[in-house]
Amino acid sequence: MAKIEITKDMLVGDIVNNIEGAAGALMESGMHCLGCPASQSESLENACMVHGLNVDEVLAKVNAAVQ
Template sequence: MDNVMNATKVTKDMLVGDIVANIPGAAEALMNAGMHCLGCPASQSESLENASMVHGLDPDSVVEAVNAAIAEA
């Protein structure tokens, strides 16, 4: 897995908890993409791909939306 602390882009294999904790602006971007449970215990150890599928979201679309938002930040 990528080192999230130094990541400039989100990938679908990253853990949601790591993304939120280490990438500025990612939490807001994830919520805007439809991921509204960032504080739930399962999200801390769940990949972005799995979390997206659980919520009926296309993982690739979520990754694109989050990366676009953090690139603008």
């Protein structure tokens, strides 16, 4: 099975819709608006900035969850 790596330039909508386990990890990291229309076209880095989250910490949690 190929290893999946989520990156900060990926769109939140793509992550949530295509990577099993990512939505729960994002919610646990403090990103609670995954169904918001903006999330469909917003990069993970931008979404973290808007929500006051550290993108590197979120990436580490989400990537660990989906492995």
